[in-house]
Amino acid sequence: MKASEFSSESQLLSRHETGERSFIGAKLVGADLSGFDLNRINLSAAYLKGANLAKARLIRANLSEADLRVANLKNAQLIEAIFSRADLSEAILSEADLSGAILSGVNLSGADLSFASLIGTSFVGANGKGACLKKANLTGATLTRAIFIRADFKKAILTRTILSEADLSGANLTKTNLVRAYLSRASLQMANLESADLSEADLRGANLSGADLRRANLYGANLSGANLCGADLTEANLQEASLHLASLKGLILKKANLRGAQLSKANLPKANLSKANLAGANLLEADLHGANLSQANLLQAGLLLTYLSGANLSGANLRGANLIGANLSGTKLDGAFLEGAIMPNGATYSPTN
Numbered sequence: 001m002k003a004s005e006f007s008s009e010s011q012l013l014s015r016h017e018t019g020e021r022s023f024i025g026a027k028l029v030g031a032d033l034s035g036f037d038l039n040r041i042n043l044s045a046a047y048l049k050g051a052n053l054a055k056a057r058l059i060r061a062n063l064s065e066a067d068l069r070v071a072n073l074k075n076a077q078l079i080e081a082i083f084s085r086a087d088l089s090e091a092i093l094s095e096a097d098l099s100g101a102i103l104s105g106v107n108l109s110g111a112d113l114s115f116a117s118l119i120g121t122s123f124v125g126a127n128g129k130g131a132c133l134k135k136a137n138l139t140g141a142t143l144t145r146a147i148f149i150r151a152d153f154k155k156a157i158l159t160r161t162i163l164s165e166a167d168l169s170g171a172n173l174t175k176t177n178l179v180r181a182y183l184s185r186a187s188l189q190m191a192n193l194e195s196a197d198l199s200e201a202d203l204r205g206a207n208l209s210g211a212d213l214r215r216a217n218l219y220g221a222n223l224s225g226a227n228l229c230g231a232d233l234t235e236a237n238l239q240e241a242s243l244h245l246a247s248l249k250g251l252i253l254k255k256a257n258l259r260g261a262q263l264s265k266a267n268l269p270k271a272n273l274s275k276a277n278l279a280g281a282n283l284l285e286a287d288l289h290g291a292n293l294s295q296a297n298l299l300q301a302g303l304l305l306t307y308l309s310g311a312n313l314s315g316a317n318l319r320g321a322n323l324i325g326a327n328l329s330g331t332k333l334d335g336a337f338l339e340g341a342i343m344p345n346g347a348t349y350s351p352t353n
Contacts, residue, residue: 009033016041034072044082054092289327 009031012023016038026046034054042062049069057077064084072092080100088103090110099119108128118138128148135155142162150170162182169189176196185205192212199219203226211231219237224244232252242262251271259277264284271291279299289309293316300320307327314334321341328344338349 294332 009028012026012028012031013033013036015023021040022042023046024042024044026043028051029047030050031048032052033056034052035056037057038061039057039059040061041058043066044062044064046063046066048071049067051068051071053076054072054074055076056073058081059077059079061078061081063086064082066083066086068086068088068091070090071088073096074092074094076093076096078096078098078101081098081102083101083103083106085105086103087107088111089107091108092112093116094112094114095116096113097117098121099117101118101121103126104122104124106123106126108123108126108131111128111131113136114132114134116133116136118133118136118141121138121141123141123143123146126143126146128146128151131148131151133151133153133156136153137157138161139157139159140161141158143166144162145165146163147167148171149167150172151168152172153176154172155175156173157177158181159177159179160181161178163186164182164184165186166183167187168191169187171188171191173188173196174192174194176193178196178198178201181198181201183201183203183206186203187207188211189207190210191208193216194212195215196213197217198221199217201218201221203221203223205225206223207227208231209227209229211228213231213233213236216233216236218233218241219239221238221241223246224242225246226243227247228243228251229247229249230251233256234252234254236253236256238253238256238258238261240260241258243266244262244264246263246266248266248268248271251268253271253273253276256273256276258281259279261278261281263286264282266283266286268286268288268291271288273291273293273296275295276293277297278301279297280301281298282302283306284302285305285307286303287307288311289307291308291311293311293313295315296313297317298321299317301318301322303321303323303326305325306323308331309327310330312332313336314332316333316336318341319337319339323344324342324346326344339351341349343349
């Protein structure tokens, strides 16, 4: 009897008990295999649509190219299982253990992976559009070029996760742990990253336009060349972050902490930096024309050759700042503190000047 000729799961189980492991192309639509030990089984190209595999043990199983649409794999043991190019759309994988599993090219659209263990799992080129990954653990996982548009990663752990060139547009990443995550050239357009931890993350060339980064932790993050146009970073922590050559037009940075940040040649026209902390920040040749820097802390900031035409610096702290060559035409300096600042002409400002 060929694997594809199965009429019930009982036939598979009886043959599996005798030591048979290869069931390529088996037709088991809607089968109930919940709780069974099926480690190392080969179900590649099998038809398992709607099957119940809850709490099943499928460690190192081969499910590549299998049809697992709307299948129930809740609490299943899927460690190091192979799902390459399988269809898991709308499948339930909540609380499943997929550590080290291969899900390259998998269709996970609408799937539920909440609370799942995905440590070191490969999602290269996977399609997880609209998938739920709430509180999932993706530590060290690889999502290179994966598509997770509008996916829900709320409170998920993505420490050291590789997300280079991944599409996370419109995704929910609130309170997500992305410490040291690799997001180079990733698309996070309109994503919700409120209160997310992105400390020391690599975001070079990433698209964060319109993203919600309020109260996000970007301490030491590398945002060189990133697109942050229209993003909201109110009260975000960008201390010692690098925004060299970043596109920041219309960026909201109210009360943000940018102490010691690298903003050389950053594009910040009309940005809102009201009450932001820019003490010791490097703003060499940055474009801040028309920006709101009212009551901002620019203590000992490097503002060499910075374009501040039409900017609002009223009430700002510019003590000890270096403004050599800066363009201050039309700049509002009402109530600004300039003691010890080096002015555009090279002279040190003092109240007696």
